[in-house]
Amino acid sequence: MTALLYILLAFIIGIAIWQITSIFNLKSVIATEKDNNTQGILFAAFGIFFYGLMIFCFWKYSVVLLPDSASVEGVRYDHLYMVTMLVILFVQAVTQFLLFYFAFKYRGINDRKALFYADSHKLEMIWTIVPAVVLAGLVLYGLSVWSDVMDSSDAENPLIIEVYAKQFQWEARYAGNDNQLGRGNVRNIKGINTMGVDMTDKNSLDDIPTRVLHLPKGRQIVFKFRSQDVLHSAFMPHFRAQMNCVPGMVTQFSFTPSITTLEMRKNEKTMAKVAGINKIRAEKGEDPYEFDYLLLCNKICGASHYTMQMKIIVQEEADFNTWLSSQKTIAEVVQEN
């Protein structure tokens, strides 16, 4: 396949060079009726290529897309996305068709005169008002989803977790029994206290540090993000969640996980995607892959930006609580060292 494309490439370059040598013999430099005809037909052909490429991509690549949202809020996101995509694809299909069709249909003929048509207030009103109305709908819908996602002030008993970014690693800290995070500042970083937790703050003592993010299903989680060096972005694509981590300030994002890791592994779309991945991995002789949620870094942060990640495990709330209670608090960790 690849070799074929290389050959195709060489072929095209060959034609190009051949064309270059004949450049000076060509007398005509302005499109003739024959050129108009050929190029008009080529636009029709290009239109077919264009729709073909679109259809090919949707058919072939839909399997690589993210599976259904694993958060409650993300379900609304997905719906908004679907509605927007349908509008976009409809407009795309119609306008591109008109463009290529007109290019084909009205290709120049020598003794035809174009229609002198300079203005139509009616038409222009139509394509000002129709997009305005459609966009107004999308804006209102979008803003309702946005305020829903970004406003976590009405959360009942949310789980508070700090996500902490640094070159090129993620850490996290649960707020512990009091559900209050102790203060943190880079000036407190020392030895095992890698997140700079202020150990003189009584809220800090029961905080629980971790390198793998466990989340309970069905409970709203409020994430507080910090960074110790440069900008990072905590991107959790399966939950439709992202927020930058900014040195010197605390940022926030919130969602409610709705599908456990085990459930997601049995999701139809996930299984199709994983099967595809494992087919590729088997061909390369690599170990099979098992689905896991991830937190990735999505803001350029340095050489190893491309490796910076943390595993996320969503569990039933009871399992989560068991896990959390087995973890050491930061006070215990610091004391041990």
Next chain:
Amino acid sequence: MSDHHHKETFITKYVFSTDHKMISKQYLITGIFMGIIGVFMSMMFRLQIAWPDTSFSLIEAFLGSHQDGGVMSPDIYLAIVTIHGTIMVFFVLTAGLSGTFSNLLIPLQIGARDMASGFLNMVSYWLFFLSSVIMVSSLFVEAGPASAGWTIYPPLSALPQAIPGSGMGMTLWLISMAIFIASSLMGALNYIVTVINLRTVGMTMTRLPLTIWAFFVTAIIGVVSFPVLLSAALLLIFDRSFGTSFYLSDIFIQGEVLHYQGGSPVLFEHLFWFLGHPEVYIVILPAMGIVSEIIACNSRKPIFGYRAMIGSIISIAFLSTVVWGHHMFVSGMNPFLGSVFTFTTLLIAIPSAVKAFNWITTLWKGNLQMNPAMLFSIGFVSTFISGGLTGIVLGDSALDINVHDTYFVVAHFHLVMGVSAIYGMFAGVYHWFPKMYGRMMNKTLGYWHFWITAVAAYGVFFPMHFVGLAGLPRRYYANTAFPLFDDVADINILITLFAILGGAAQLIFLANFFISIYKGKKATQNPWKSNTLEWTTPIEHVHGNWPGEIPSVHRWPYDYSKPGQPKDYVSQITPLYEGEEES
């Protein structure tokens, strides 16, 4: 202007020229040279993305100590991506596009002898040249050029400890851009003053070709927004060199706490995007103007909705200064601001839609002359629509959350401003080449150039949306650290193959361009049968443009195929016939 025939030396004619036509050619050639570097860089990093860990002699040959056995290092990968963006956005699509065609066309199409200040114009070009030299020389710095992305967000861009490119490379980047901004401001002020003051008799604002409207409004946006980038860059220089804390606070890196306290990177983001977003319109508006002109001329029809086109240029320009926050929905800025910026951003889709529909309607019942410039103009409308529509996803704060900074964004902006603006630039070169060099470019090579480029551009950027929707972040050196992304590897290979095809197609253009300068067929005075004033000047350039009096203008520029006229075009200098009504 009394003496147009003073003796010119080689230096005053070809080097330190104050003639706008020569300066325009200088911009174009410099822009093309920078474009070659920018595109070549994209070839190199596309190789890395498609085949990480594979050895390439090309990379071994070009990257010296930044590669190991033909595989580039992650640091230089980020550096190449950064400089590719910088060069393409600023040096090719701002200076190369706007600098070339504003300079060439403003005096010629409004009927002026030259720019308001020829001297300032010359200084503007030479500052641009200097900034290009500095930017290119930063490639040879030992630790590598700037690597924090073309958006140079601090703290990454401020701390050499964070990435080696933020040392000397970043310093040169900042110096180069500061000079670039000075150049750009001088150019823009000149354009504005020239359009306002030097229009010939009868050239009212509503008889200006849309090219001039686009260049004029672009210059205004530039004057409003570029100084803000300069101040952002200056504050960054202070933080880097003089220990201030405008953008930095609470930083612990490589085992030590830095002294910075109280600054915020979000401030930088606001300042940067206050230029950065208008910048995409600085890039695209001139292309829109060029395309409007070429589509009308080659359709042999008036541009549909001339006044609506002007109105949409002005409203796009106004709105472009109040949408910058849509780059920052997940920056940690107050979500309420996100709502405001969503609203203003989606508003901008309305004038954009008007423009797209007006272009399509201009084609309707036309008599399309398929010159290469026309092909690129139709291509422009296509990529502008394809790229513009996905802007509805990205401009919506809620939807942006999950596609922000993924390849979906890369696909979007490359189509809507990258490919589209380049198409506009190519269209302009093919169309006005006879005006610049007195010769014609080869038509057949132009056709090959367009069709290969058109197939390659969609082949690259359409599948790329899917890579982004799969969740792959941009600016990843490789996606081998995530089995999750193993299945996009094939798409990346396909994209790279199309990218190489597209890159190779530009060789056809280069050959055509440079050979035609010397060997192209001699041009006639008005080869495209156009109405605008530049085609009333002699083929051989004269200082002062018109050998005699500057002609006066009697009509708008779009009287193509007007009923009752003997020919299908009527030059703007033709007085109204008896009983004729002005369109």
